[in-house]
Amino acid sequence: MSKACWFVSTDGRPPFAMLGRVLTHTEALTAARVIWPNSEVA
Numbered sequence: 001m002s003k004a005c006w007f008v009s010t011d012g013r014p015p016f017a018m019l020g021r022v023l024t025h026t027e028a029l030t031a032a033r034v035i036w037p038n039s040e041v042a
Contacts, residue, residue, distance in 0.1 A: 010039040
C-alpha cells in the first residue's frame with residue numbers, strides 16, 4: 001500500500017501524522033526510523 005500520510009507512534013509521544021510524498025509502508029518506516037529509531041508507522 002502506498003500513501004502520502006502515515007501515522008507515526010514512538011516512545012513517549014502520542015501518534016502523529018507524517019506527511020510527504022507517496023511512500024510504501026517500508027519506505028515510510030525507514031524514513032521515520034531515521035529520526036525516531038523505535039518508531040512504528042500505520
